[in-house]
Amino acid sequence: MSRSYHFFVLGALFCLAVFNGVSATTAGCGKTSSLTSGVKTTTINGKQRRWTLRIPDNYNTTRPYRFIFGLHWLSGDMTAVDGGNAPYYGLKALANNSAIFVAPDGLNKGWANSGGEDITFLNTIRKEIEDNLCVDEKQRFSLGFSYGGAMSFSLACSNAKDFRAIAILSGATLSGCAGGNDPIAVYQQHGVKDSVLPIDSGRQIRDRFIKNNGCQAKTAPEPARGSKQRITTVYDGCKYPIQWTAFDGDHVAMPDAAGNDAGVNSWTPGEVWKFFTQFG
Numbered sequence: 603m604s605r606s607y608h609f610f611v612l613g614a615l616f617c618l619a620v621f622n623g624v625s626a627t628t629a630g631c632g633k634t635s636s637l638t639s640g641v642k643t644t645t646i647n648g649k650q651r652r653w654t655l656r657i658p659d660n661y662n663t664t665r666p667y668r669f670i671f672g673l674h675w676l677s678g679d680m681t682a683v684d685g686g687n688a689p690y691y692g693l694k695a696l697a698n699n700s701a702i703f704v705a706p707d708g709l710n711k712g713w714a715n716s717g718g719e720d721i722t723f724l725n726t727i728r729k730e731i732e733d734n735l736c737v738d739e740k741q742r743f744s745l746g747f748s749y750g751g752a753m754s755f756s757l758a759c760s761n762a763k764d765f766r767a768i769a770i771l772s773g774a775t776l777s778g779c780a781g782g783n784d785p786i787a788v789y790q791q792h793g794v795k796d797s798v799l800p801i802d803s804g805r806q807i808r809d810r811f812i813k814n815n816g817c818q819a820k821t822a823p824e825p826a827r828g829s830k831q832r833i834t835t836v837y838d839g840c841k842y843p844i845q846w847t848a849f850d851g852d853h854v855a856m857p858d859a860a861g862n863d864a865g866v867n868s869w870t871p872g873e874v875w876k877f878f879t880q881f882g
């Protein structure tokens with residue numbers, strides 16, 4: 603076979619790899635990074651912002667890792683997401699060192715995102731991490747409970763193209779939505795008796811992404827109060843998957859069947875992880 607034929611085949615394979623996203627990795631791949639796990643600071647709009655970085659054990663500079671933002675709730679902070687009995691909403695244990703986890707701190711223990719400053723913050727630290735560490739650009743995620751769900755929603759509005767999926771646990775539209783018309787995979791769960799952010803706020807977010815993803819309309823049944831049930835609806839015909847779970851419970855991040863906060867024993871970490879890892 604001729605040399606040019608070989609170049610043609612190699613070139614075609616290279617293009618395939620690029621278009622399949624096989625080689626969609628960040629600038630930090632192959633670099634020996636000076637970034638280490640722990641608390642970092644970054645200045646945005648003259649304000650010093652803090653964030654916690656968790657690099658996987660036995661970090662391999664050429665392996666493209668998942669990237670996961672864990673965003674805290676109102677009155678919570680990065681330490682609460684990074685610590686406790688279920689770090690990163692239980693995903694850190696399930697990830698088995700396949701993901702770089704990042705817990706940023708909001709301002710005043712929330713995510714008001716005034717003038718988009720929290721989006722700027724998240725994009726700035728993501729760039730710093732990706733310039734230094736090896737991230738799979740097709741495997742970026744964000745999740746959070748309550749205000750952290752609202753901020754993940756805001757990221758899905760402004761940065762849908764950068765993220766593979768987001769998970770909103772009992773969220774609302776508290777952090778604004780710049781853009782908000784692009785398709786993206788969304789996992790949502792919400793308690794039918796949520797007394798802080800009523801379930802209708804979750805339904806509104808869901809319906810926006812049903813539209814953005816071109817899904818077929820479908821009735822999403824919700825369990826009765828006191829039934830100790832949860833009902834999951836997966837929509838059909840969507841560009842990217844949309845999954846909605848209504849559960850018998852109040853404003854709880856990681857509920858058990860009775861709607862009580864159960865941390866690692868909740869069904870939530872497993873369901874979110876299954877949703878995030880369906881993409882490979």
Ligand SMILES: *[C@@H]1O[C@H](CO)[C@@H](O)[C@H](O)[C@H]1NC(C)=O
Nearest residue numbers: 660661662663664665666667
């Ligand atoms: C590091 O990751 C690369 C790419 O995924 C892989 O080929 C290699 O075997 C890994 N090295 C080790 C020591 O695991």
Ligand SMILES: *[C@@H]1O[C@H](CO)[C@@H](O)[C@H](O)[C@H]1NC(C)=O
Nearest residue numbers: 659660695696697698699700
């Ligand atoms: C975790 O990852 C290691 C190394 O890739 C692998 O050998 C092990 O089987 C994994 N454990 C689980 C529970 O998936």
